[in-house]
Amino acid sequence: MSLVTEEKAASAASDATLLRRKADVILPILIFGCLLCVPFIARLGSESYVLSLMTRVVILATAAIALDLLIGQAGMISLGHAAYLGIGTYAVGILAAHGITNIAIIVPLALVAGVIFSFATGIIAIRSQGAYFIMITLAFGQMLFFVVTALAQYGGDDGMTLSARSDLFGIEIFKSDRSLYFVAFGFLLAMYLLLRRIVHSHFGRVLAGTRENEVRMQAIGFKPMQYRLCAYVIAGTVTALAGVLLANQANFVSPSTMTWQRSAELMFIVVLGGVGSLHGVILGAAVFLIGEEYLAQWTEHWPIVFGPLLILTVFFARNGLIALFPGSGRRL
C-alpha cells in the first residue's frame, strides 16, 4: 500500500470516529432539546393532552434506558422490568391510602423497595443466563403482579384512584401538568447522564466484558456475578423511581402497570430505539408511545395492526431507529 492511500485510509478512519463521536454528542443534545421544547409547543394545541402523552414518553423512556443497561450492556434480557414501575406506583398508592403524600417520604421508600426486590430476585436470577434469565425474571414479575391483585385493601384487581398528586412538605410541586413534565424531564436527563457515565466507566466495561465472555473476565480476576447483580439493582431502582412519577402522571395505581405485557413493551422500546444506545432508546419510547396513540385513535382493534408491525420490526429493523442516523453505529 502506498503512503498516500495509507494516509487516506487513516484520515477516513478518523473521520468515521469523529462522525461517531459527534453523533454521540449532537444527537442526545438534539433529543433533549426537542423534549425541552415540548411544553412550549404544547400550548399551541391541546396542552394537557400533549403534556400527558409526552410525560408518559419521558417516564417510560427512563424505565427503558434502565432496561437497556441490562440488555445492551450486560446482555441480561429481563422480561420482568415492569414490576419495578409497579413498585414505584404502589409506593405512591399505598402511602396515599394512609394519608401520606409527601414525596420526601415516598421516594426513599420506593428506593428501598426497589433495592430490596431487585436484590432478592436478582441474587437468584443472575446465576442463570439466556432463556433461563428471561423466564425467571418473567416469573418474578408475575409473582409481584399476583400479589398486588390480591391486595384487596389497596384496590385489588381494579386498582385505586389517587385523590391528589404527591407534594413536598405541603408544597404542591406537581400541581400543574407542566411542572410534572419538567420534573420527569429532569429525572430522565439525570438518569441518562448517570447511565451514560456508568456505561463508559470501568464498571460498564467489565459489564460489557462479562456479556462478551464471562469465562475470560473470571480468568483475569473479575467476579462477573457481583457486577451483574449490581447492574440489576441499579436498573430496578431507577425504574422504581420512574414509577413514582408514573403514578402521579396517571393519578391512578393498578396492577396493569406491572403486567408481563408491559415488560415486553419496554423490551420492544429498547429494541426499536437500538439496543445499546441510550439516546436511541429515548427515541424508541417516543416513537412507540406516539405510534400506539395514533393507532388507538384510528381503530379500537389497534393490536391487530400493532402485532404484525412488531413482528416486521424484529424481522427487518434489527439495529433500531438509531441506525437511521449517520455515525450512530451500534455499539454491540
Next chain:
Amino acid sequence: MSPTLAAVQLLNGIQLGLILFLIAAGLTLVFGVMDFLNLAHGVQYMIGAYLLATIAAATGSYVVGLLLALPAALLLGLALELLIFRHLYSRSHLDQVLATFGVIIFLSEAVRMIWGVSPISVDIPPALSGAIELFDGLNYPVWRIVIISSGLAVAALLYVVVGHTRLGMLIRAGSTSADMVSALGVNIKLLFRLVFGFGAMLAGFAGAIIAPLLSVEPGMGDNVLILAFVVIVVGGIGSIRGAFIAAILVGIVETLGRSIAVPLLKLMLDPAAASQSGRAVAPMLVYILMAATLAVRPAGLFPVRR
C-alpha cells in the same frame, strides 16, 4: 381441613398439573430441540379451547369438536411455523421473545374480534358428567378423572416415543447436534416442523379438554403460559421427565396453597390478618418453589446435558 377435602384438593392439584404438563411438554420440546423461546405457546392453548367451543356448539357433540379441533390446532401451529417462527430459529432469544409477543397480540385481538370478549361456556359431554365415589365419602367429578387419565396417557406416550423409538432418538440427537443428524441424511427441518406441530397440538388439546371446567375467554392463555414457564424452569429445560414431575409439583402447590395458606396462617395470626396475608401469599408459592429449586439446582431438577 378434613381428610376428604384434602384428598379432593390433592386430586385437583394433580389435574391442574397434568394440564400444565400438556402445555409445558410442547414448550420444552420446542425449546430443547430448536432452542426457540415461544411465548405464543399459550395462545395455542387458548385457540384450542375456542375451536372446541365453536365446533362443539355447532355440531352439538363434544367428541366431534375434539376430533376437529385437534387437527385444526395442528394446522395453525404449522402455519405459524411456516410464516413466522422458522425465520426466528437462528435469531437471538430477544428477537424470539419480541416476535412471538407480536404473534400473541395479533392472535388475541383476532380472537376478540371473532368471538367477542364475553366468556363462552362449554358443556361437559352428558355421558361423562356427574361424579363417582372414589372411596368412602369422596365423590369426584368424572370429567376431572378424564383429564387426569388423558394427561397420564399423553405422558406415557411421550415417554415411549421420545425415549424408546427411532423418531425419539432422532429428536434427541437433533437437539444436541442438528448438523450431524442432517449429515446422516435425515430431513432435520421436517423433523423440527413435526415437533413444533405436535407441541402446538398438545397445547390445543390442553385447552380443549379444560374448556368445560373453565370459561373460554381471551387472555386465558397468558397465566397458564407463565405457569408453564415455571414448570420447565423447575424441571430443567428440554427434559420431558423434568416437565412431568415439575408440572405435578406446581399443580399441587398452586391448588393446595390457595386452600391451605389461610387456615395455616390463622394458627399464627388473627383471622382478618390471616385471610388478608393468605390471599397475598398463596399466589407467590409457586414462584417461591421455583426460587428455592433454582437456589439449589440452577439448571432445574433434571437438567439436560448438552
